[in-house]
Amino acid sequence: MANPSILILAGDGIGPEVMAEVKRIIAWLADRRGIRFEVTEDLVGGAAYDAHGTPLTDATMAKAQAADAVLLGAVGGPKYDSLDFSVKPERGLLRLRKEMDLYANLRPAQCFDALADFSSLKRDIVAGLDIMIVRELTSGVYFGEPRGIFTEGNERVGINTQRYTESEIARVARSAFELARRRSGKVCSMEKANVMESGILWREVVQEVHDKEYPDIALTHMYADNGAMQLVRQPKQFDVIVTDNLFGDVLSDCAAMLTGSLGMLPSASLGAPMANGRPKALYEPVHGSAPDIAGTGKANPIACILSFAMALRYSFDQGTEAERLEAAVAKVLADGVRTADLMGPEGGHPVSTSGMGDAVLAALDAGL
Numbered sequence: 001m002a003n004p005s006i007l008i009l010a011g012d013g014i015g016p017e018v019m020a021e022v023k024r025i026i027a028w029l030a031d032r033r034g035i036r037f038e039v040t041e042d043l044v045g046g047a048a049y050d051a052h053g054t055p056l057t058d059a060t061m062a063k064a065q066a067a068d069a070v071l072l073g074a075v076g077g078p079k080y081d082s083l084d085f086s087v088k089p090e091r092g093l094l095r096l097r098k099e100m101d102l103y104a105n106l107r108p109a110q111c112f113d114a115l116a117d118f119s120s121l122k123r124d125i126v127a128g129l130d131i132m133i134v135r136e137l138t139s140g141v142y143f144g145e146p147r148g149i150f151t152e153g154n155e156r157v158g159i160n161t162q163r164y165t166e167s168e169i170a171r172v173a174r175s176a177f178e179l180a181r182r183r184s185g186k187v188c189s190m191e192k193a194n195v196m197e198s199g200i201l202w203r204e205v206v207q208e209v210h211d212k213e214y215p216d217i218a219l220t221h222m223y224a225d226n227g228a229m230q231l232v233r234q235p236k237q238f239d240v241i242v243t244d245n246l247f248g249d250v251l252s253d254c255a256a257m258l259t260g261s262l263g264m265l266p267s268a269s270l271g272a273p274m275a276n277g278r279p280k281a282l283y284e285p286v287h288g289s290a291p292d293i294a295g296t297g298k299a300n301p302i303a304c305i306l307s308f309a310m311a312l313r314y315s316f317d318q319g320t321e322a323e324r325l326e327a328a329v330a331k332v333l334a335d336g337v338r339t340a341d342l343m344g345p346e347g348g349h350p351v352s353t354s355g356m357g358d359a360v361l362a363a364l365d366a367g368l
């Protein structure tokens with residue numbers, strides 16, 4: 001059998017730097033554990049725009065569709081701020097999500113014990129935190145029509161449309177319920193049913209899917225603004241949170257800070273199963289391209305490394321290797337290895353991006 005294929009799209013800013021550490025882990029797996037992948041690399045975002053005048057070529061899109069998994073670094077940067085909207089770096093990422101139909105975006109926010117003091121919240125609020133945000137990723141206001149900037153009378157009007165079909169809501173709700181079955185059996189669905197019709201439909205459909213197919217799960221509903229407040233008030237009340245594309249974008253950044261740093265949060269974007277039974281999938285850190293620190297060796301590669309761990313688990317049936325990699329990260333953090341983003345107020349000596357990669361590889365070696 002051919003080795004499973006991975007398409008790496010490192011992208012912009014710190015993307016290539018953090019992805020370099022993942023490439024070392026991929027090489028380590030081949031060398032030390034005989035787990036081999038067919039890796040190809042290509043351009044996305046500003047890097048693709050610079051080379052081809054588009055943030056994602058059709059050829060790259062086709063490669064992504066054919067890959068067993070796509071690993072993405074980050075897209076965007078100030079250099080591209082003045083580009084036309086249609087060719088902005090972010091459009092490349094959104095096209096991948098849409099055309100691969102990656103509707104379930106899993107964003108786990110886990111607070112490693114060694115980092116509980118790094119959160120902007122008190123230790124007892126975040127210690128032991130382990131929640132999973134399931135963000136709908138292919139619809140809602142990110143893609144709804146009509147959209148654009150139009151002229152009405154003598155002024156301009158900016159329009160975006162929040163639009164959800166029942167089937168779009170039902171399928172992401174199922175993803176959340178399935179995950180909850182393997183966790184603590186609790187799902188909280190968030191919307192704004194008090195002001196949005198799409199929120200009313202969201203609440204109804206999630207409840208219907210629950211009642212018909214997942215009566216064993218404890219389902220609650222919350223307005224998303226209250227959800228944001230509860231996430232910082234008492235985050236451990238949650239297990240799985242399911243929400244739409246825009247609320248999920250905002251709530252997951254908020255949840256990321258509970259874990260100590262945005263540099264810690266991985267994600268998996270999953271679609272319908274392929275012929276091999278595995279879902280179409282793209283894995284990416286939740287942090288962005290961080291242009292302010294790009295090229296300085298300050299970036300934390302852990303979110304990207306943990307995204308690769310999710311790939312091992314969800315795309316390659318390598319749950320044990322995923323756990324080993326996650327344990328290596330936890331060990332390194334427990335040993336006090338820190339990138340700059342993980343420095344407390346008292347300061348210290350941060351390691352570089354590759355220094356963190358060295359430490360994770362050493363921990364993997366030690367666990368052999």
Ligand code: IPM
Binds near residue numbers: 093
């Ligand atoms: C994210 C990012 C993206 C989004 C951007 C880069 C388009 O913020 O993945 O959370 O808004 O979805």
Ligand code: MG
Binds near residue numbers: 249250253
């Ligand atoms: Mg975001």
